[in-house]
Amino acid sequence: MKEIRRKARAKINISLDVLGRRIDGYHEVKMIMQQVDLYDEVEIKEIEGGIILESNCGFIPKDEGNIAYKAAKLMQEQYNIHKGVYIYINKQIPVAAGLAGGSTDGAAVMLGLNELWNIRASREELMAHSLALGADVPFCILEGAALAEGIGEKLTPIKGLEYAWVVLCKPNLCVSTAEVYKGLQLEKLQKHPDTDKLLMAMENNDLQTIGENLHNVLEQVTETMHPIVKDIKRRMMEYNAMGSLMSGSGPTVYGLYKDYHKARSACENLSKVYKQTYVVKTYNRGNA
Numbered sequence: 001m002k003e004i005r006r007k008a009r010a011k012i013n014i015s016l017d018v019l020g021r022r023i024d025g026y027h028e029v030k031m032i033m034q035q036v037d038l039y040d041e042v043e044i045k046e047i048e049g050g051i052i053l054e055s056n057c058g059f060i061p062k063d064e065g066n067i068a069y070k071a072a073k074l075m076q077e078q079y080n081i082h083k084g085v086y087i088y089i090n091k092q093i094p095v096a097a098g099l100a101g102g103s104t105d106g107a108a109v110m111l112g113l114n115e116l117w118n119i120r121a122s123r124e125e126l127m128a129h130s131l132a133l134g135a136d137v138p139f140c141i142l143e144g145a146a147l148a149e150g151i152g153e154k155l156t157p158i159k160g161l162e163y164a165w166v167v168l169c170k171p172n173l174c175v176s177t178a179e180v181y182k183g184l185q186l187e188k189l190q191k192h193p194d195t196d197k198l199l200m201a202m203e204n205n206d207l208q209t210i211g212e213n214l215h216n217v218l219e220q221v222t223e224t225m226h227p228i229v230k231d232i233k234r235r236m237m238e239y240n241a242m243g244s245l246m247s248g249s250g251p252t253v254y255g256l257y258k259d260y261h262k263a264r265s266a267c268e269n270l271s272k273v274y275k276q277t278y279v280v281k282t283y284n285r286g287n288a
């Protein structure tokens, strides 16, 4: 029986700016996204009918509440497929962490079923359909690094960071993305990321400039709810990061490193307090 396995990778935000609020409650954003090599393994197999989802992780939904389940249903309906699918998610990405863990599983199921069922839809077509699953899903289908605009679906691929190490540290608390966006007081924002400067630095793989200019306007909102975020950032800098930022709506904080030994040492120190701490490479399309 044909079976497909995909690595569903996490993302970090190199920057996150909010430009406005739409009437449907969503926000217009401008952000630089980069995938990293921390991934869930998603396995899919054809079955006669229905959708069955299992996981090593006890606390993610196994039904319609799971983005991967929704992705399978979307593919069945969109392409008029009458076959079923078994999905297994080996969850390694922390949940509700700001790392697009659910979105990337949804993207992996769409890409996997496109292959399993020989649908032959282009990546662009899948990206367009995937927005119905969440704002981060089109980027997870694109993979690599991109500038994201609109509500996150207008994507321009960019050159990703290379020769960089990322230390990810997630405190033991979950954050609701909707609540964080709701807590943002747009008119009171004093600082925005310099996206153009960061884009140029990405192009030149200039880690120094990137580290010095990391900025996420949602950070202050989450920090106010959970001051621990600020504490992790401070420690990350003490442990020699070239820059440190909260990813997405948080609460994961990451640090950027050129030197693997410094990254490893930061990871070891932080993991004494925070169990969910990892050191990973950036991932770009074309990497093995």
Ligand SMILES: C[C@](O)(CO)[C@H](O)COP(=O)(O)OP(=O)(O)OC[C@H]1O[C@@H](n2ccc(N)nc2=O)[C@H](O)[C@@H]1O
Binding pocket: 013, 016, 025, 026, 027, 028, 029, 031, 098, 100, 103, 133, 134, 135, 136, 137, 150, 151, 152, 177, 178, 179, 181, 248, 249
């Ligand atoms: C914070 C980020 O992860 C940064 O990449 C994304 O902007 C959020 O992406 P996501 O979790 O895939 O978002 P969705 O699942 O579509 O939306 C969750 C909730 O976040 C808020 N939301 C999300 C994206 C956006 N551009 N504006 C918003 O206001 C909405 O209240 C929405 O109900």
Ligand SMILES: Nc1ncnc2c1ncn2[C@@H]1O[C@H](COP(=O)(O)OP(=O)(O)OP(=O)(O)O)[C@@H](O)[C@H]1O
Binding pocket: 059, 060, 061, 065, 066, 067, 068, 089, 094, 095, 096, 097, 098, 099, 100, 101, 102, 103, 105, 106, 136, 177, 248, 249, 250
């Ligand atoms: N496959 C999945 N993996 C993880 N969480 C999922 C999944 N499907 C649904 N969820 C639900 O989605 C919620 C958010 O989890 P997720 O890990 O996607 O957050 P996140 O990393 O903050 O995402 P984003 O960065 O896109 O906002 C969780 O409360 C979880 O119950």
